[in-house]
Every structure is written in C-alpha cells, then in structure tokens.
Amino acid sequence: MNEETVASKVTPHPVISLDRDLKVITFNREAENYFYKLFAEISCSACFISLFPESEKACLHHKLLCALQGRIQTFDYFHREKIFRFLITPVPDDSLKYSRLIIGIEQTSVLDKTVFKEQKMLRAIIDNIPDYIFVKDREHKSILTNRKFYQNILGKDLEETGNTPYDYLEHQKAEEIVADNERVMNSGVSVINRPDVVFTKRGREERVLLTKVPLLDAKNNITGLVGIARDITANYNQQRKQELVLQIIKAFGESENLAEALGVVISLFCKELSYDYAEAYKSNLSQDLFIKVATCQGDSVTFIGVNDCKKENIAYSKFKPDNSIKIYQKTDKELKNLNQNAKTELKTAVGFPILYKESPIAFICLGSRKEDKEVQADFIEAVSLQIGAAIQSKRSQDQFNDFFKYSLNLIAVFGMDGFIKLTNPSFEDKFGFSEGELLSVPFTEFIHHDDLAKVQDAIQNFSVGDSEFEIRCRRKDGRYLWISWRFSRFFEDENAVYAFGTDITPIKQMNAELSSQILQRKKIQRNLEISEENYRKLFENSPLPMWVLDRKELKFLSVNKAAVNLYGYSEDEFKAMTVRDLWAPGQERRLSKLVNENREVLFTVKTKHLTKEGQELFVSVKSSPLIFNGQKARVSHVNDITAMVKAEEKLLHSEQRFKALVQEGSDLISIVDKNFKYLYNSPATDAVFGMNSKELNGSCFLKFIHQDDLKNVKAALQKLSLSSRLQLPSYRIRNQAGEWRWIETIVTDLSEDPSVGGVVLNSRDITEFVEQERRVIQSLERYDIVSKATSDIITDHDLEKDVVVVNEAASKMLGYSPEEVGINGAWWDDKIHPEDFQEVKSLANKMRKDGLRQLSTEYRIRCSDGSYKHILDRSYLLTDDHNQPKRIIGSMQDITDRKQHLLAIKDHNERLKEIAWTQSHVVRAPLAKVMGLVDLLLNYRNNLEDSDEILENILSSSRELDSIIRKISIETEKEL
Numbered sequence: 001m002n003e004e005t006v007a008s009k010v011t012p013h014p015v016i017s018l019d020r021d022l023k024v025i026t027f028n029r030e031a032e033n034y035f036y037k038l039f040a041e042i043s044c045s046a047c048f049i050s051l052f053p054e055s056e057k058a059c060l061h062h063k064l065l066c067a068l069q070g071r072i073q074t075f076d077y078f079h080r081e082k083i084f085r086f087l088i089t090p091v092p093d094d095s096l097k098y099s100r101l102i103i104g105i106e107q108t109s110v111l112d113k114t115v116f117k118e119q120k121m122l123r124a125i126i127d128n129i130p131d132y133i134f135v136k137d138r139e140h141k142s143i144l145t146n147r148k149f150y151q152n153i154l155g156k157d158l159e160e161t162g163n164t165p166y167d168y169l170e171h172q173k174a175e176e177i178v179a180d181n182e183r184v185m186n187s188g189v190s191v192i193n194r195p196d197v198v199f200t201k202r203g204r205e206e207r208v209l210l211t212k213v214p215l216l217d218a219k220n221n222i223t224g225l226v227g228i229a230r231d232i233t234a235n236y237n238q239q240r241k242q243e244l245v246l247q248i249i250k251a252f253g254e255s256e257n258l259a260e261a262l263g264v265v266i267s268l269f270c271k272e273l274s275y276d277y278a279e280a281y282k283s284n285l286s287q288d289l290f291i292k293v294a295t296c297q298g299d300s301v302t303f304i305g306v307n308d309c310k311k312e313n314i315a316y317s318k319f320k321p322d323n324s325i326k327i328y329q330k331t332d333k334e335l336k337n338l339n340q341n342a343k344t345e346l347k348t349a350v351g352f353p354i355l356y357k358e359s360p361i362a363f364i365c366l367g368s369r370k371e372d373k374e375v376q377a378d379f380i381e382a383v384s385l386q387i388g389a390a391i392q393s394k395r396s397q398d399q400f401n402d403f404f405k406y407s408l409n410l411i412a413v414f415g416m417d418g419f420i421k422l423t424n425p426s427f428e429d430k431f432g433f434s435e436g437e438l439l440s441v442p443f444t445e446f447i448h449h450d451d452l453a454k455v456q457d458a459i460q461n462f463s464v465g466d467s468e469f470e471i472r473c474r475r476k477d478g479r480y481l482w483i484s485w486r487f488s489r490f491f492e493d494e495n496a497v498y499a500f501g502t503d504i505t506p507i508k509q510m511n512a513e514l515s516s517q518i519l520q521r522k523k524i525q526r527n528l529e530i531s532e533e534n535y536r537k538l539f540e541n542s543p544l545p546m547w548v549l550d551r552k553e554l555k556f557l558s559v560n561k562a563a564v565n566l567y568g569y570s571e572d573e574f575k576a577m578t579v580r581d582l583w584a585p586g587q588e589r590r591l592s593k594l595v596n597e598n599r600e601v602l603f604t605v606k607t608k609h610l611t612k613e614g615q616e617l618f619v620s621v622k623s624s625p626l627i628f629n630g631q632k633a634r635v636s637h638v639n640d641i642t643a644m645v646k647a648e649e650k651l652l653h654s655e656q657r658f659k660a661l662v663q664e665g666s667d668l669i670s671i672v673d674k675n676f677k678y679l680y681n682s683p684a685t686d687a688v689f690g691m692n693s694k695e696l697n698g699s700c701f702l703k704f705i706h707q708d709d710l711k712n713v714k715a716a717l718q719k720l721s722l723s724s725r726l727q728l729p730s731y732r733i734r735n736q737a738g739e740w741r742w743i744e745t746i747v748t749d750l751s752e753d754p755s756v757g758g759v760v761l762n763s764r765d766i767t768e769f770v771e772q773e774r775r776v777i778q779s780l781e782r783y784d785i786v787s788k789a790t791s792d793i794i795t796d797h798d799l800e801k802d803v804v805v806v807n808e809a810a811s812k813m814l815g816y817s818p819e820e821v822g823i824n825g826a827w828w829d830d831k832i833h834p835e836d837f838q839e840v841k842s843l844a845n846k847m848r849k850d851g852l853r854q855l856s857t858e859y860r861i862r863c864s865d866g867s868y869k870h871i872l873d874r875s876y877l878l879t880d881d882h883n884q885p886k887r888i889i890g891s892m893q894d895i896t897d898r899k900q901h902l903l904a905i906k907d908h909n910e911r912l913k914e915i916a917w918t919q920s921h922v923v924r925a926p927l928a929k930v931m932g933l934v935d936l937l938l939n940y941r942n943n944l945e946d947s948d949e950i951l952e953n954i955l956s957s958s959r960e961l962d963s964i965i966r967k968i969s970i971e972t973e974k975e976l
Contacts, residue, residue: 014105022048022064025100033694034105038079048103052077062158063088068098071141071162082107129597132198132208132229135215138185140164140178143224155201184212185222198229204374207236237376241383244272248387258282258391262362263294263301265387269366270296273376277342277367283360290363297343325352325377328365338367347371352380356388359408410483410501418442421496430503432476448472448480470504482508545638547574548628551599554578557628566640568612579636584608584616600625606641618645668765671758674751676701676717679758688743688765690736701761706732706740717747720759724749730766742767793871793892797825799848799885804828813894815864833860833868844875848885853877858895870899926961930954 014031018024024046035042039051049057049064056077063073067088075086085106090098126133127147135144142163150156154168165174184191191212198206208229215224251264259282266278277297281290295302328335328349335349346367353360364384410430413422420443428435431446438446447455451471458469472480483501539546545563547556556574564571567582583591587607594605602624609617623636668688671680677700681693689696689704705713709731716728725748732740745763750756793813796805802824810821814831822828832840836859847855855875860868871892878887933954 016042016048016103016105018048018064018101018103020068020099022061022101024048031105034084034107036694038077038084059158062160064101066160066162067101069162070098071160073161130231132227132231134227135224136181136227137224138222140181152200152202153198181212181225184225185214188214188222190214193230195232196229205233206231207233237379238382240272241379244268244383245387248383252391259293259303261391262364263296263303266294266296266364266366267299267301269364270298273366273379274368275366275373276344276369277338277346279338279341279365281363281365283362290360295341325350325375325380327375334365335367338365342367344369348373350375350380352384354384354388354391356391361388362391410499410503412499412501414443414497414499416496418444427501430475430481431473437476446474448474473501481505539635542637545640547579547636547638548626549579549623549634549636551625551632551634554580554595557631557633563638566611566617566638567609573612582609584610616642618642668761668763670701670761670763671756672701672761673758676759688735688741688763689733704733706734708732720747720749730770741765742770792894793890795828795888795890795892797888797890799887802826810892813869813892814861820864831862833862836860840873847875847877847888851877851879851883851885858899861892869894869896871895926957926964929957930961933957 014028014034016024016027016031024042024044026044027042032042035051042051049061052060060075063075067073067090070090070092072090073088075088077084077086087104087106089102089104091100091102093099126144129146130148131146132149132153133144133146134142134149137143142161144161145154145159147159150159154160154163165177169177180191183189191210193209193211196208196210198208200206209232211228211230213226214222215226217223247268248261248265251268252261255261255264259280262280262282266280269275270278278295279292280294280296281292283290292304294304326334328338328351330347332349334351335346338349339346347369348371349365349367351363351365354362354364407424408426409424410427411424412420412427415421419441420438423435423438428438431438444452444455448471454469455471470482470484473483474480481503482505484504486500487497539558540560542560543562545560545566547559547563549555550557555578559571559574563574567574569577580588580591584607591605591607594603602622604620604622606618606620609619611617618641620639620641621636622639623634626633626635628635667682668684669682670678670685672678678697681696683693685691685693685696702710702713709729712729713731716726719726725746728745728747730742730744733743734740742765743763744766745761748760748762750760751758793810794807797803798805804823804825804827806821808818810816811818814821829837829841840857840859843855843857846852853876855877857873857875858870859873861871862868872895873890873892875888875890877885878889880886933950
C-alpha cells in the first residue's frame with residue numbers, strides 16, 4: 001500500500017495526485033479503498049485513465065486535459081447504484097504552469113442519485129434546445145454551455161467550462177462582449193431579445209435574438225449571467241426575402257419593359273447574395289427557349305436586344321429546367337458559357353427558374369469567383385416563387401403587342417357568321433391545323449356534336465362579356481380536347497366575339513381522379529370522426545386523471561371524471577380555474593419556466609398538487625400540445641404517485657437508519673463463514689480491534705479470544721446447530737495494542753440467506769461495563785463493612801423512586817423491628833418531632849433546590865416506645881449528569897446523652913449566673929451603705945453630733961450583708 005501523504009492525514013476524503021502525463025503520483029488510504037471497491041488496486045505510476053471502463057475514458061480524458069489548462073473540472077461516475085464524484089483541481093508549480101492534478105472523490109447519497117439522473121435528463125434537454133445557452137460567472141468564465149454553443153461557437157465536441165470570450169473570439173469582438181456582460185451584471189438590467197450577429201467556427205453567419213439575464217444567488221447577489229441566443233436566421237432570411245420581393249415588385253412597376261425589370265432583379269440578387277456576375281433570360285411564348293435579356297457585372301447592368309441575342313448561341317440554348325435549382329462547376333458547359341461573357345473568371349455558378357403557375361417564365365444565372373460559395377437555395381427558391389407573378393404581369397405588358405404570337409393560351413376571334421376570323425400560334429399548335437384550315441370552314445366543324453347546341457345557345461343569348469363555359473374541340477388527328485372558353489368582349493359593330501381558351505383536358509382528368517379521392521377522403525373523414533369519438537370516450541372514462549388546458553393561460557378547457565374524483569373539484573369549478581391553482585406553494589417559478597420553454601413540445605414533470613381539501617398529492621404529469629376546438633391547447637395525463645413517493649421516503653429513512661446502526665454504530669457487526677473466518681466487518685472494527693475491516697477479513701474469529709474463555713465460547717458455538725440464534729458467554733479478545741477487551745456477542749446463523757451467506761456476529765464492547773461492575777461490587781463490600789461497624793444509622797434515599805435503604809443500626813437505635821422500619825421518606829418524616837418538622841423540611845428543600853452538597857442538622861426523632869431521641873443528621877446530595885438531585889446519602893448519630901449533658905450544664909450555668917447577679921447587685925447595696933457610713937466617720941468625725949446612730953446603721957447593714965452572703969453560700973453549695 002502506498003505511504004500516506006500529509007494531505008491524507010489532514011482530511012479523511014480520498015485524494016489522488018497525477019502528473020502532466022496523467023499518471024498516479026501518490027494517493028491516500030481512503031482513495032485506495034475506493035478504487036478497490038470500484039475497479040481494482042491502484043498503484044503509483046499507473047495511468048489513471050486506464051483504471052476506468054472504455055465507455056468513460058474519452059470523457060474523463062477530456063476533463064483531465066481541461067484541468068491541465070487551469071480549469072477545475074468535475075467527473076461523475078455511476079457504479080453499482082452509487083454515484084462517485086471526482087473533483088479535479090489543477091496545481092501550479094513554481095513557474096506557474098499546471099504540472100500536477102489533485103483529485104478528490106466523494107460518494108453521493110441515494111437522494112443525490114435521483115438528483116443525478118434528473119440532472120442528466122435536464123442536461124439532455126438543454127443540449128437538445130436549438131438555441132445557444134451559456135452561463136458566465138463574474139469573471140466572464142463559462143460555467144455551463146449547451147451542445148449547440150460548444151460545438152458551433154467553441155468548435156468543441158465536448159463541453160469545456162472556464163472559457164472567456166477572449167478564448168474563442170477576436171480581441172475587439174471579445175472586448176465588446178465583455179463590456180456588454182459587465183453592463184448587465186453591474187446594473188442588474190436584463191437584455192431581452194436584442195438583435196445580434198453570431199459567427200460560427202465554420203464561418204457561418206447567424207442572426208440571433210440575444211437575451212442576457214443576471215444570475216442571482218440565494219441572497220440575491222449577482223454572481224454572473226445567463227444568456228440565450230435564439231437563432232432567427234430563418235426569420236431574418238424571410239424578412240430579407242420580403243424586402244427583396246418588394247424591391248423587385250417595385251422594379252417591375254417602374255421598369256419600361258421586362259428586360260429592364262429583369263436587369264434590376266439580377267442586380268439586386270448580386271448585391272443581396274454577393275455574386276460577381278449574373279445573366280437573366282425570359283422564356284418565349286411556347287416556353288421551349290430562354291432568351292437572354294440582361295447581364296450584370298458589379299454595379300453595371302447591360303441589356304441585350306433581339307439582334308444581339310441572335311449573335312450569341314447561349315441566348316437560344318434550351319436549358320430544359322426541371323423547376324429546380326442547378327449548381328454549375330468548372331466542367332459544366334453552362335459555367336463555361338458564362339465565363340465567355342464575364343470579365344472575371346467564375347469558379348462556380350447557380351441557375352434557377354422563375355416559375356408562374358409551376359411553369360418557368362424566366363431563368364437567372366448567378367456566378368461567383370469563389371469555389372466554396374454558399375448557395376442559399378431556400379432563399380433563392382422562396383424569392384423566385386414569390387416574384388413569379390410580378391414577372392408574369394410585366395410580361396403581359398411587354399407581350400401585349402405580339403399577344404397572339406407568344407401567348408400560350410388559345411386566342412381566337414369568332415365572327416357572327418360562324419367562321420373563325422383570327423387565331424394565335426398556340427391555337428394552331430394545340431389543334432394541329434394551319435391558319436388557312438382554321439379560317440376556311442365554320443368553327444362548328446371543330447366542336448364535338450354533343451356540345452353544338454350549348455355553343456349555339458351561348459352565341460344567340462350572348463349580350464355581356466365575361467361568359468365562360470367548357471366544350472370539347474377536335475384536333476386534326478381526331479382527338480378531342482376539353483377547352484374552357486372565356487368571352488372577353490362583344491362588338492356589335494364588328495359582329496365578332498373575342499374568345500380565350502385554355503386546355504383543361506388534364507384538369508378534367510385530374511377532376512375525375514379528384515372525385516375518386518374525395519370519396520376516399522370522406523371515408524377517411526368518417527373514420528376520423530369515429531376515432532375522435534372513441535378518443536373522447538377514452539378521455540372521459542380513463543381511470544387516469546386527464547384534462548385539456550389552454551396553451552397560453554393554462555385554463556382548464558375540459559376534465560375527465562377521474563380528475564374530478566381525485567381533486568374534489570366539480571367540472572364547472574375546474575373550468576373556472578387554471579392549473580396553477582393546483583400547484584403546491586414553492587413550485588411556481590420552476591413549473592412556469594418548464595411550461596414556457598416547452599410550450600410547443602411534449603414534456604413530463606413530477607410535481608406536487610393540492611386537492612380541494614388541501615391534501616398534498618405527488619403526481620407525474622405528461623403533457624403534449626394539440627388543437628382543441630380550433631384552439632391551441634395541451635392535453636395532460638396525471639399519474640398519482642403519492643404512495644410511491646411515500647414508499648421511497650420510507651425506504652430512504654430505513655436505509656439511513658440502517659447506515660446509522662451498521663456503518664456508524666459503535667457495535668461491531670461481522671459475518672463469518674462455517675469455519676468462523678471473517679467475510680465482512682463493519683467500521684467499528686477499528687475501535688474494537690484497532691484494525692480496519694480489510695486487515696481483519698480472512699482471519700479466524702476464534703484466534704483473538706483469551707485462552708481462559710475459548711472453551712466456553714466453543715461449547716456455546718456447538719449449540720448453533722440446534723438453534724439459529726444464541727448468545728455467547730462474555731469473553732475477552734486481544735486488540736492491536738495488546739489490550740484485553742471484554743466482548744458480548746449474539747450469533748445468528750443466516751448461511752441459507754443468499755443476501756448474507758454466513759453467520760452474523762453482533763458484538764458489543766462491554767469492557768467499561770465489566771470494570772464498572774467490579775468497582776461497584778468492591779464499593780458495596782466496603783459499604784457493608786462500614787455499615788456493620790458503625791452504630792450510626794446509614795440511609796440511602798433514592799429521590800426519584802422515594803425508596804430509603806437503611807442499615808441494621810436503625811432497629812437498634814429506634815427500637816423498631818427490621819420489618820417495621822419504613823422504606824420511604826414519608827415514614828421517616830412522620831417520626832420527626834412536630835416542633836422540629838418545619839425547620840428540617842425547610843433545610844431539606846433548600847438542599848435540593850440550591851444544590852447543596854452537604855447539610856448537617858439536629859432534631860428529635862420518635863422511638864418505638866414513644867420517647868424522642870436527639871440525633872445529628874449529616875446528609876450528602878448526589879446529582880445526575882444534568883446536575884439534578886438524584887440520591888441523598890445520610891448518617892444519623894444518636895446525640896441524646898450528649899444533648900442532656902449539655903442541657904444540665906446550661907441549667908448549672910444559669911444558676912451560677914443568678915448567684916453572680918446576686919453578688920453583683922444584692923450584695924453591693926448594703927456594702928455601699930456601710931462604705932458610705934465609714935467614710936463619714938473617718939472624714940467628718942469632728943463635725944458629727946450623733947456618731948452612735950451612724951455606728952448603729954453600720955451594724956445593721958453589716959448584718960444584712962452577712963445574711964445575703966450566707967444565702968449565696970448555701971445556693972452555691974447546692975449547685976456544686
């Protein structure tokens with residue numbers, strides 16, 4: 001395996017590096033795993049393209065070459081129901097040349113697969129649109145182009161992104177386009193249907209209507225532009241045709257004769273189609289010869305008279321046109337004849353007839369000095385057909401003087417005496433008689449006997465012109481022709497009738513055939529009506545919802561019963577709505593764009609509709625254009641796929657859950673064969689064994705088990721033949737680091753299941769659980785020893801379950817039997833002295849509310865004999881991961897003796913305080929009195945008159961003091 005690169009350590013994505021020869025330089029482990037799944041092992045110096053199937057090599061090679069030119073490329077590869085996306089990034093060297101490619105690989109989800117197929121479909125639609133479509137970023141680089149753009153403009157067989165106008169246009173033209181793009185992107189103002197000219201790689205000039213719209217991101221920032229150039233060359237040519245026809249018609253109106261008009265025509269053709277030389281011919285009356293009447297070279301037009309024509313052989317040569325355009329090359333005699341008169345050497349020429357009523361009435365030759373001159377056959381043919389009538393009109397003016405001589409119609413003057421007075425050459429040619437034969441006998445000799453009465457009646461009753469009727473007239477060879485006669489005028493003074501005849505024999509024959517065809521058509525029409533009736537019944541009774549929409553406004557024109565039943569609207573309600581009323585919110589922009597772009601073609605779309613009750617429906621709509629009651633419309637077939645979409649969603653969720661459980665779960669899922677060798681391991685192998693699944697595959701499951709546990713595991717596996725599912729006893733396995741891990745495994749035999757083909761091991765690493773269980777056991781043992789050794793009551797109060805667990809000291813201290821000791825908080829609350837209850841509960845609530853970890857409190861608790869004991873309760877609060885109170889561990893110590901001793905000391909101290917107060921207050925009064933009397937005796941003895949009285953008061957106070965001291969002495973002895 002290739003050594004890991006720095007890039008592969010930084011990112012877990014598969015990464016491959018290629019040189020300019022498209023050979024593999026380096027790759028990381030993830031890339032190796034991907035290629036092992038896709039094709040085969042990848043190695044350094046291998047040709048990267050050779051690793052892919054033949055069908056993908058051409059496209060991939062094109063993408064890699066584009067990347068070496070400095071453009072980032074993406075390549076999507078579909079393999080076994082999965083999509084792998086290759087992101088190809090060019091890397092410049094010190095000389096700023098792209099000498100290396102970095103390729104990252106991503107695997108898309110199942111949902112992305114659907115998007116991938118939709119993108120392929122949308123790409124096919126874009127590529128088949130006949131307009132030029134391109135998307136540019138802010139740097140004028142192409143992000144997306146359709147097939148017509150990259151083939152006609154770029155001259156590429158495959159799409160290349162990253163091109164700017166400077167890459168495929170002349171610098172000046174590129175500057176103009178870039179400036180125009182900048183105006184759109186900077187101003188945000190779109191360009192709509194602006195006329196423009198496009199030159200393809202083959203040099204063809206195309207007229208287009210250009211639209212440029214700013215490209216906005218999700219935050220409405222302009223990130224580029226979207227352009228569509230609609231080819232209107234055909235419309236432009238049509239307009240050119242119309243303008244040319246107008247000029248030609250004007251020329252015929254202003255010209256003195258046909259020759260002058262044809263001279264103007266060939267001059268216009270030379271200017272419009274860029275030809276160097278032209279000749280114009282007119283047909284004679286019999287249309288078997290074409291007479292040259294004008295030539296054009298440059299801006300000079302030369303007219304040729306009749307005498308001049310006789311001097312030139314080509315003037316009367318029979319072209320015998322078959323009513324189609326002819327292209328003449330060097331070896332053709334027509335081109336050689338043109339070169340005899342042209343002042344420059346012509347390399348190619350085109351000749352075409354001017355038709356009037358499908359008959360050639362003129363002929364034009366155009367010559368060019370270019371060998372590859374493009375012949376705009378459609379343009380020439382369309383113009384020639386439209387100007388035929390104008391030429392014919394001019395011909396009538398020129399040929400008026402020799403009307404009889406050159407007219408193709410039958411023209412005769414009939415006298416009222418029954419003889420023909422005058423006929424034209426066409427009359428003679430048509431019937432085969434000479435002029436003398438026609439004029440020497442009554443004209444009734446030439447009329448079919450069944451039509452004589454009709455002719456006589458017409459002549460006798462004739463009083464005004466423009467009468468017309470059809471009769472059969474005899475040829476010299478005896479055959480009869482149907483002739484349609486029209487009488488132009490009747491001159492009473494001359495006693496003559498001017499008649500114009502047309503041979504309608506082919507028309508009569510055609511009418512007979514047409515009558516037969518009409519009968520056949522009526523049968524077809526009837527069958528069509530029956531078919532339409534059947535289609536109407538099919539439409540109304542179809543189990544699938546169907547409707548007909550107005551193509552412009554999308555109004556409902558007709559709906560069937562299935563649509564009424566599915567959506568809940570009545571037929572009248574439907575006809576007052578448009579299909580937009582059924583669209584669920586958020587789809588207006590996408591569906592409107594789709595409808596507008598496919599207004600004239602068939603399309604299919606998946607969307608979401610709302611019923612009348614607001615219920616969501618997932619539907620697939622197939623819509624095609626048609627004419628409904630003379631109106632442009634669309635017929636749509638609606639398939640309710642709601643159940644299928646929901647099933648797909650459930651399947652997707654199921655697959656996601658499976659991936660979360662198997663691919664991303666912490667449990668190890670393995671498949672082994674009958675010899676317990678690994679066939680498959682989930683990604684958890686790295687966490688359990690310290691090895692990836694590839695390293696573990698092929699090794700035996702039993703070789704990793706601890707020898708002390710192997711016997712029990714093998715014994716359990718022997719039972720697999722009796723039961724297809726069993727649980728192995730817990731066992732230890734050694735991982736890559738040499739550590740022993742405790743494992744718990746459920747074994748399921750799915751060898752007969754073709755989708756599995758082995759024994760499935762669902763294993764869970766329980767090492768932490770085993771270690772925790774061991775610590776709990778040790779902790780419980782220590783707790784049991786401590787609870788037995790102490791005389792205090794040890795409590796464990798589970799706050800969620802309100803369960804209190806105590807040790808044996810509770811019975812000894814309070815006098816209750818073990819069965820009487822309560823196991824819930826209410827029992828213990830009931831034993832608290834009423835005077836202490838509120839204070840204790842207040843402290844307990846504060847401990848839970850404020851999260852105090854430790855709390856000590858003293859209170860009295862009632863014993864079984866009704867007496868109360870003083871206890872010191874020390875509590876410790878345990879919380880869960882969210883710092884919520886979970887348990888309280890408490891220690892209750894009997895402090896009754898200590899409490900009573902303290903009370904005695906307190907009472908003793910109170911007594912001593914009384915004695916001290918007596919000493920400090922009662923004793924001081926007589927003592928102060930004595931001290932005052934003694935002060936009188938000592939300081940004022942000479943002034944005192946009665947000292948005996950003072951001495952008497954001193955003795956009295958001394959006795960009072962003595963009595964008090966005795967009383968204090970007695971009280972003190974009692975306390976001591």
